[in-house]
Amino acid sequence: MTTVDTIIAGKYPAKSHARRVAESLRPHYQGTTGVIYLEAQKTRLIEDNDEPVPFRQRRPFFYLSGCLLPDASLIYDIGSDKLTLFIPPIDPEDVIWSGLPLSATEALKLYDVDDVLDTTKVNSTLASIASAHGGKAIAFAMADQVSDGTEFSGYAEADFSSLKSSIDQSRVVKDAYEIALLRKANDISAKAHIAAIKASKSATNEREIEGAFISACIANGAREQSYHPIVACGENGATLHYPKNDAELTDPVTKQRKSNVLIDAGGEYRTYCADITRAIPLGGRFAAETRQIYKIVLQMQTECIEMLKEGVQWEDVHALAHRIAIKGLLELGILRGSEDELFAKRISVAFFPHGLGHYLGMDTHDTGGNPNYEDKDSMFKYLRVRGRLPAGSVITVEPGIYFCRFIIEPFVKSPELSKYIDTNVLEKYWSVGGVRIEDNIHVTKDGYENLTTAPKVIEEVESLAL
Structure with missing residues (x-):
């Protein structure tokens, strides 16, 4: 074999x-x-x-x-x-x-x-x-x-x-050797994510979780990181590329331990990168609001991955993620209105402002994506990949839902758009910060192959965090 x-x-x-x-x-x-x-x-x-x-x-x-x-x-x-x-x-x-x-x-x-x-x-x-x-x-x-x-x-x-x-x-289309390197980077990074989850049980600061991740990568053969890890607890998770990794896991005012941590980190193996994001609970169980958002994001990711195969239009996959987010936020009462109207008005961009993913290889944001950052459509402006996916490409699928005041408040204050967001319901979710789930997917002629093995099913994540 x-x-x-x-x-x-x-x-x-x-x-x-x-x-x-x-x-x-x-x-x-x-x-x-x-x-x-x-x-x-x-x-x-x-x-x-x-x-x-x-x-x-x-x-x-x-x-x-x-x-x-x-x-x-x-x-x-x-x-x-x-x-x-x-x-x-x-x-x-x-x-x-x-x-x-x-x-x-x-x-x-x-x-x-x-x-x-x-x-x-x-x-x-x-x-x-x-x-x-x-x-x-x-x-x-x-x-x-x-x-x-x-x-x-x-x-x-x-x-x-x-x-x-x-x-x-x-470089967009990978051969079998490159896929093996990417799988190796993912396997090592999965071990590191598990180590980070376990470390979170006794950690008092974000940097301790980061240290556990990096240590596990080095111990398993990935001496370099694909990028500077993101370890963001509570509301810090609403910052997409949170850079500090030095916050206390206990709120200094309430003295209560924050409910969750977002970890976006991947090891580099022989120049090939893993790029994996997970949200984990502090205390062993997700808070009710975090669990609700986690389920929506996991559904966004699952259904988008199932679309992948040679020739799929990436913009269509990204649009599906937004439609699932809209449906989920409507069911929670955060959004109001019809699904089609919310999609047309781009209201979900307030909660999911970034692109669904990017090519992956020797660079985390790998070459050949042909982005169009001048796009006037806010839903597609930050897509790092445009067009149809070729077989042999490797792409991240990383939907997220975030509660970032800086991004959401302009929608809330807009005379035209404020009617679509129920601020009373929204108030309960600020502490969630952000939930993002990211896997690395090898696109094949007839489907896909998920290279990422880090746990993401709620019960499995919680069992590791207990």
């Missing part, structure tokens, strides 16, 4: 990615050929310090190399289908402090490339390829990722504008 660990024990499929990008670039070198040149992230020192800035590999470079070394380069000769990795030569002084670096022989065994040379040979290799193609090849690179001294003389053209978009679009 093929397992995730079996798949990722092999080489990252850099060569097939290079071919995919080359095919995307074909209209730009029609009738000739091309060369792709990319550089890894540079080693940089922290300002006023001799320590390096924390390293994060450039994603375009990793996509075509699978290599996490800084200061490296790669060349893909499209005409000869040859991928060459260039790694820094040995620096004797650095060996004293950091040990021997990876050798060319070792790198050739590790990475899906045809040759490994040291970086002093980049220019001579570029010149040799240009000569072999009779000066007709086009060099594709990114202007802001080319070191001074890199030479493209001998090429018909140096194109600095086409490569990024070609890589971005190529």
